Amino acid sequence: MAPYGAHYSLEVTRLKSFELGTNSPFKFKASPSEPQYFLYKFPPDVDSVVIKVVSEAVYPCSVVSIQDIVCPVYDLDHNVEFNGVYQSMTKQAAITVQKKDFLGEQFFVVFVIKPEDYACGGSVPSSIQDKANHTWNLQRMKTLEVTVVPSIQESVYVNAILFSFLSFFSFYLGSLVVAFVHYVRSRKKSSSGSVSPDDGTGTVTSSHPITVNTTEGSSYGAIDESSPSGGQQLSSLGHKATCGSDTDSSVEEESDFDTMPEIESDKNVIRTKVFLYLSDLSRKDRRIVSKKYKIYFWNIITIAVFYALPVIQLVITYQTVVNVTGNQDICYYNFLCAHPLGVLSAFNNILSNVGHVLLGFLFLLIVLRRDVLHRRSLETKDLCTMEYGIPKHFGLFYAMGIALMMEGVLSACYHVCPNYSNFQFDTSFMYMIAGLCMLKLYQTRHPDINASAYSAYASFAVVICLAVLGVVFGKNAVWFWVLFSIVHVVASLGLSTQIYYMGRFKIDLGIFQRAFMVLYTDCIQQCSRPMYMDRMVLLVVGNLVNWSFAIFGLVYRPKDFASYLLGIFICNLLLYLAFYVIMKETPAESREKNRPCILLGFFDDHDVWHFLSATALFFSFLVLLTLDDDLDSVRRDRIPVF
Structure with a gap:
């Protein structure tokens, strides 16, 4: 390959060291x-x-x-x-x-x-x-x-497999212990007498227009719209099962509520109130809302089957090509800690994903237990269940559990032959987990206006399409980053408008025109402060963060688009969670980062990451599941919406 002639000499010598020894550098x-x-x-x-x-x-x-x-x-x-x-x-x-x-x-x-x-x-x-x-x-x-x-010897394989399964089965044992302790405590509490529910002010009261409907599928929110008096008349609580041992027979004061029943029948009137309470946004029939959220569960199962089967077929083909051609540049393994088993080149990276599957299934069992107990309480017309605390809908939780299990399955598929092209398999359900967690956080205090399963999964489909385009065109195509940044900013503004006006703005081509007119009238012509200050603060911060992501992507155009997109999702999730609580390279270059095994002589640092991430996601889901348990004894008309 020299551009001009070169001088050389030929020398023949006998090799003194031709055979390599074991453990001899x-x-x-x-x-x-x-x-x-x-x-x-x-x-x-x-x-x-x-x-x-x-x-x-x-x-x-x-x-x-x-x-x-x-x-x-x-x-x-x-x-x-x-x-x-x-x-x-x-x-x-x-x-x-x-x-x-x-x-x-x-x-x-x-x-x-x-x-x-x-x-x-x-x-x-x-x-x-x-x-x-x-x-x-x-x-x-x-x-x-x-x-x-x-x-490594076969015994190391056996020890690693036992360690993986026993570590996560210990979570099952711990869950059984917690459930047993909870059962014993509830039995003792029922035998000694229940604690009266709290109305938000520390006293037991029924001084608010909440009707307890004894019919199946009653409105579990604030107002019984089927009542002739528009929800002004209280049901007699003396002959109904209550969650406490005390009842209050005080007479409702007329000044405590609006005497015009028709004002409560229009959601657009209710949701314009400056201070909203949970009872204002939990007025729909419980059965209808529950069925709406159960669609999330069935849809994600359908998506998982149709998504996972082609992925499994593709990675099997990848692994076959590696084994037949001998080209180990196709897949980016950590070769210093890649332990083969059968046709699999790195069995340890696949085994370490067992935690996502086992903990996802355990989360489903925990949610199922809560769901069964909740349904039993509804069947007995328990006042605490029907009128107090956050309305319990478990469809999104079931979907989160399936998403966690599928993350383990697809991560294992990705690690059959890791490379830049199929990294999207590993991240697709990460996007869904982040999105479902955000939806669940929003649903807790906005049960009537959360996104439908169809629109939510359609949005996830758009995100995954963008991820594929980013893998194909994101390296050098400026047009793609311009398009993605525009879509990102427009989507942030549209979603912000929907959140700020509590779902009262219809999402269509005219949403931005209507939002601009409201903004121009209220803020420019009248120079008035935002009507919903807490929501405005959250949305301003959220939009600044998302616009920063869009500008960063447009300027620097990161090579790993899938990780960049995942960072956007995770950052938004953490941002909303904080608000809620307070208020790869070429194959040769990749090999430079290969590291020895660090656990049991079998797992590398990425396997440890699999174990820890599965555990972290499981406990994060439990946080969302139990986040508002402290409100179970608080009336819904005393729980603020933000």
Whole structure:
């Protein structure tokens, strides 16, 4: 590849060290015109070994190949990929080799230095660059050190599998203990007498127009709209089952509520109040609202099946291609801690996702238990359940549990053959988890106006389409980043308008015109302060954060679009949660970041991340599930909406 003639000399020498030993580092030099290869024979007690190669220099780019003992030996740049398995390498490489793959129980380790560095991440082929500079480096020499070490024993596999399953089954045991303790305490409380419910002021009262309807599917909110008096008349509580031992027979004062019943029949009138309470936004029939949220559960199961099956088929094809061609540059494994099992190249990365599946299923069981107890309370017409605390709807929780399980399944699929193209498999249900958590947070105090399952999943579909476009075009296409930034900003404004006006603005092409007219009239012409200050503060902060993300993406155009998009979702989720509580590279370059196993000699740091993230998501879901348990004894007309 030299642009002009070069002088060379040919020298033939006898190799003194041709056979590699076990656990014996061997250092040597190689160049494009001087490839090296060595022999390794399996000891009788070793069934699998790891070939570890290191170099202090990043370049020149090199290739490590494991080949069977055949002639000829493929040790040239243009044919090194014809036989065996191979990896490109800059500073380090590692290949696991099993005795069963070689009939003679021996193999060649071949080292080839490439004449240019483009395959390892160089900007342009060196021949083109050197022609421009009128120079040519004939001494592309690289010093390498190779060590052959035995792989882990079968007992390590068994210990790792037991550790993975027993660790997460301990959560099941802990849940059983907590459920038993809760059962004992509830039995003691029922035998000693219940504590009276709180009306938000520390006293037991019924001085608010809340009607207790004894019919199936009663309005569990503030007003019984079917009542002739428009919800002004209180039901007699003396002959009904109440959640406390005390009842109040005080007479309702006329000044305590509006005497015009028709004003309570229009949601657009109710939701314009400056101070909203939960009873204002929980007026729809309980059964209708519950069915609405159960659609989330059934839809996500359908999505999971139709999404996961093609993914599984695709990654199986990827793994087959890797095994047949021997090209280990297709998948980005941590080769220093990649333990194969059967046809899988990195079984440990797949096994470590078992926590998402087991904890997701446990979360479903916990939600199911709460759902059953809640339904029993409704059947007994319990006043606490029907008129106090946050309305219980479990459809979104079921969907979150399925999403957590599917995250484990799709993460395992991604780790069958990790690469930039299929990273979207690992992130798709992460987007859904973040989105469902945000919807659940909003639903707790806005049960009547939350998004429908169809519109929510349609939005997730748009996000996943953008993620695919980002993978395909996001690296260099300026038009894509301009389009994505516009969509991001417009979506943020549209959603902000919907949240600020409590769902009273119809989402269509005229939403921004109507919002502009309201903004112009209230803020510019009349110079008045925002009517809903708390909502305005949240939305201003949220829009500033999202616009910052849009500007960052437009200016810097990050290479990993999937992670960038996931960061937007997680940041918005954490932002809303805080408000609620208070108020990869080329294969060779990737291999430079390979690290040894850190847990049980089997799991790497990413596997530990799988364990910890599954646990963190599980406990985060429990936080959302129990976030408002302290309001179970507070009347809904005393719970503020924000």
